[in-house]
Amino acid sequence: MAALLSTQAAALLLLCYLGPSAAVLFSSLPRSLGITASPTPGQVLHAGVDEITVTWALNQSLPAGTDSGYKKVKVTLCYAPVSQTDRGWRKTDDHLKKDKTCQFKMATRPYAATGTVTYTVERIIPTATFFVRAYVLDSDDTEVAYGQTTDPKKTTNLFDIVGVTGRHASLDIAAACFSAFSVVALAFFFVVEKKKAKK
Amino acid sequence: MGDSSKTSLQVEPSDAQATRFKMPVDSEQKATEFWLFSFAAPHMKAFHLSWFSFFCCFVSTFAAPPLLPLIRDNLNLTTTDIGNAGIASVSGAVFARVAMGTACDLVGPRLASASLILLTTPAVYCTSAINSASSYLLVRFFTGFSLASFVSTQFWMSSMFTPPKVGVANGIAGGWGNLGGGATQLIMPLVYELIHHIGSTSFTAWRIAFFIPGLMQTLSAIAVLALGQDLPNGNYRKLEKAGDKHKDSFGNVFYHAVTNYRAWILGLTYGYCFGVELTIDNIVAEYFYDKFNVNLRTAGMIAASFGLANIVSRPGGGFLSDWISTRYGMRGRLWSLWVVQSIGGVLCIVLGLMHNLSAAIAVMLLFSFFVQAACGFTFGVVPFVSRRSLGLISGMTGGGGNVGAVITQLIFFTGSRYSKETGITLMGVMILCCTLPILIIYFPQWGGMFCGPRADATAEDYYAAEWSDEEKAKGYHSQSVKFAENSVREGGRRRRPPLTVPVEATPTHV
Numbered sequence: 001m002a003a004l005l006s007t008q009a010a011a012l013l014l015l016c017y018l019g020p021s022a023a024v025l026f027s028s029l030p031r032s033l034g035i036t037a038s039p040t041p042g043q044v045l046h047a048g049v050d051e052i053t054v055t056w057a058l059n060q061s062l063p064a065g066t067d068s069g070y071k072k073v074k075v076t077l078c079y080a081p082v083s084q085t086d087r088g089w090r091k092t093d094d095h096l097k098k099d100k101t102c103q104f105k106m107a108t109r110p111y112a113a114t115g116t117v118t119y120t121v122e123r124i125i126p127t128a129t130f131f132v133r134a135y136v137l138d139s140d141d142t143e144v145a146y147g148q149t150t151d152p153k154k155t156t157n158l159f160d161i162v163g164v165t166g167r168h169a170s171l172d173i174a175a176a177c178f179s180a181f182s183v184v185a186l187a188f189f190f191v192v193e194k195k196k197a198k199k
Numbered sequence: 200m201g202d203s204s205k206t207s208l209q210v211e212p213s214d215a216q217a218t219r220f221k222m223p224v225d226s227e228q229k230a231t232e233f234w235l236f237s238f239a240a241p242h243m244k245a246f247h248l249s250w251f252s253f254f255c256c257f258v259s260t261f262a263a264p265p266l267l268p269l270i271r272d273n274l275n276l277t278t279t280d281i282g283n284a285g286i287a288s289v290s291g292a293v294f295a296r297v298a299m300g301t302a303c304d305l306v307g308p309r310l311a312s313a314s315l316i317l318l319t320t321p322a323v324y325c326t327s328a329i330n331s332a333s334s335y336l337l338v339r340f341f342t343g344f345s346l347a348s349f350v351s352t353q354f355w356m357s358s359m360f361t362p363p364k365v366g367v368a369n370g371i372a373g374g375w376g377n378l379g380g381g382a383t384q385l386i387m388p389l390v391y392e393l394i395h396h397i398g399s400t401s402f403t404a405w406r407i408a409f410f411i412p413g414l415m416q417t418l419s420a421i422a423v424l425a426l427g428q429d430l431p432n433g434n435y436r437k438l439e440k441a442g443d444k445h446k447d448s449f450g451n452v453f454y455h456a457v458t459n460y461r462a463w464i465l466g467l468t469y470g471y472c473f474g475v476e477l478t479i480d481n482i483v484a485e486y487f488y489d490k491f492n493v494n495l496r497t498a499g500m501i502a503a504s505f506g507l508a509n510i511v512s513r514p515g516g517g518f519l520s521d522w523i524s525t526r527y528g529m530r531g532r533l534w535s536l537w538v539v540q541s542i543g544g545v546l547c548i549v550l551g552l553m554h555n556l557s558a559a560i561a562v563m564l565l566f567s568f569f570v571q572a573a574c575g576f577t578f579g580v581v582p583f584v585s586r587r588s589l590g591l592i593s594g595m596t597g598g599g600g601n602v603g604a605v606i607t608q609l610i611f612f613t614g615s616r617y618s619k620e621t622g623i624t625l626m627g628v629m630i631l632c633c634t635l636p637i638l639i640i641y642f643p644q645w646g647g648m649f650c651g652p653r654a655d656a657t658a659e660d661y662y663a664a665e666w667s668d669e670e671k672a673k674g675y676h677s678q679s680v681k682f683a684e685n686s687v688r689e690g691g692r693r694r695r696p697p698l699t700v701p702v703e704a705t706p707t708h709v
Contacts, residue, residue: 086277088489089268098492123400126272166273166402171327178410179321182417186317189424193310193434 024096024143029135032059032066033073033147037132039159047163048123052077054106056134056147057114069144070111072137075119076102078148080158083128096143102133111136127163220431227681228431229361233368241428242359248427249308249352250372252316252419256345257379258386259323259412260288261480263339265384265499266391266405270335273402280332282613285481287340289604295347296601300594303354304452307429308590312351316420319345323413327406345416346601350594352376357582357589358430362686363521366532366579370517373578374509374571380480381506383412384499447587455665456588456595464636465581465596470603471633472540472573475547475626477604479505482612483563486619491556501560508567515568516575528691529583529645536576537637537648543569544634547627551620570630574600583642583686586679587665603633645689652690658683 038053039045045052054075058067078101084090093099104125107117133148150157221239222230230242237243263270263284271281295315302311322341329335356368390411395404429435456462484502487493493501516539523531546566553559577596585592607629611622641647643656662683666676 086279087271088278089271123402127275163273164400164402165330166400166406167328167330168403171403171406174410175321175324175327178324178413178417182317182320182420185417185421186314186424189313189421190310 253376303590307435374513466599473600474603516572520579544630551624
């Protein structure tokens with residue numbers, strides 16, 4: 001009896017874990033939104049300084065009522081293939097739960113047929129090539145549709161962002177000072193040793 | 200006597216026999232007991248100074264891997280860049296360890312280790328200023344040189360502790376040093392979080408974080424210089440000036456190390472316990488992250504637990520090596536080394552075949568215990584291979600460890616030829632194969648795994664054979680003779696009571 005209960009509990013837990021968001025595939029999402037972003041193709045933006053303005057609009061050719069389940073729009077910054085090569089931590093995977101293409105959330109807004117967001121490029125954004133993609137979420141926060149600024153092969157309309165280096169002159173100076181101190185300390189002990197040995 | 204207040208900067212008494220110690224010592228003034236929680240000078244003080252400075256070197260060398268998710272974005276690194284830097288971090292120490300061995304033989308472990316550690320700290324500090332894949336590789340390469348301080352640690356312990364205790368001393372010093380590779384996976388993210396919380400941006404906070412391992416390294420090396428001494432009776436320079444210690448030549452030390460086949464075998468086998476440990480330090484977090492989809496912090500904790508097992512596993516190996524030798528002598532040490540390392544190989548094969556997270560963690564922990572204990576067992580044997588070239592042979596073994604790390608990373612974990620789990624399983628097979636040469640090791644006076652000792656061979660002959668007749672006539676080999684007398688127990692229980700040394704072979708003591 002206890003064994004039966006525990007297996008039932010395990011099965012329930014498993015279902016809850018898998019849940020309604022189980023295995024949403026990107027390839028199954030309709031491209032319902034048309035997206036435009038302010039950066040021109042090949043433009044170089046600077047993290048912490050420049051802004052990106054994204055405008056979305058529901059595709060007019062879709063039948064009415066398509067957007068009945070749409071609750072939120074999540075605009076994300078995504079890596080272009082050239083920034084994904086030889087970098088397994090940015091890999092594209094059709095399973096959205098495992099997908100690492102779009103790692104930076106620019107904004108989340110309640111759904112409207114058209115909308116605009118302005119985003120200042122954060123200082124955590126690395127130097128890479130990007131495009132913009134917006135996911136449409138339903139009430140369970142599951143992706144149900146998307147739109148992106150580039151073509152399905154992700155070759156057109158890409159822009160670059162140059163990240164902050166994180167370096168500061170004060171850090172460089174501190175590094176030089178501490179290094180010099182270490183070497184001088186060694187030399188000091190050598191000299192003292194020689195003097196003591198001579199005595 | 201105020202022995203505990205003496206520092207190496209004060210003049211040592213020229214009459215070595217007049218020094219009295221808090222701890223019981225043998226005829227070479229080496230401690231015959233090991234008091235872990237004591238700081239008694241000079242033996243236990245040397246122990247604590249050496250393991251902690253070595254720990255700091257490990258923290259610095261493996262400080263980058265836990266922060267890689269930030270560094271790789273900041274510097275725009277590729278997987279190839281990261282892999283190459285990982286190999287570079289362990290390859291510098293290959294030759295540095297051999298050189299360190301020689302340096303210890305010639306100038307003593309205190310100066311040798313402190314010099315190395317202080318000269319590599321600039322690389323740690325400069326990690327805060329890097330801005331490209333090549334500068335990342337360079338700082339990891341030069342920081343990795345500090346791992347050569349392992350050799351000075353083992354040499355120092357072998358100089359301070361008597362043969363029955365050298366296994367446990369080497370094991371704890373080595374194990375608690377290697378611990379740094381695990382501790383850093385916890386320390387660095389913590390320091391980063393703190394700095395980030397105070398207000399720095401991510402890409403600056405990780406840079407500031409590197410000053411912590413740098414400072415730890417600088418301060419521990421200064422402590423070694425100020426508070427440590429090479430030998431129970433004093434430092435090399437003073438003893439050489441007083442005529443108590445003969446200043447050996449590099450050529451002789453080198454010759455007697457490279458012509459000893461046991462040194463080469465132990466170097467190879469150490470590559471497949473310690474080398475494997477280094478490889479795992481570099482790849483395990485990523486392995487668990489990718490295969491089992493745990494988040495980065497969890498992967499880091501799992502990675503840390505692999506290295507943290509060193510608190511007990513490597514010292515356990517050293518302790519067990521000493522314990523087995525009380526009963527079975529050197530043959531027991533060799534057998535237990537081979538068995539433990541082979542079991543480690545089998546567990547490595549199994550680890551790559553685990554598809555369940557908890558099973559994989561369990562196997563990994565077991566694997567960590569066996570592979571690290573094997574390191575402890577190895578250095579239960581190394582001090583007996585040679586007396587004259589102890590430093591260089593410790594260096595060859597240690598260097599061999601790093602070569603193993605370079606080779607396994609190159610063959611199995613670079614590029615996409617093998618998936619990581621296949622790589623781990625194949626690495627286990629390689630461990631089994633490369634551990635077999637232990638079967639060949641043979642000491643004439645104590646035997647090998649399959650052969651007993653020769654009836655007429657003595658430890659004295661073995662160690663005295665490293666000195667020429669002229670050198671023996673001058674009494675240069677006196678330390679070796681004392682060592683031979685103290686290592687009689689390596690003959691095992693059946694050889695007790697100890698063989699009496701014929702009167703005509705006793706040299707004149709200095």
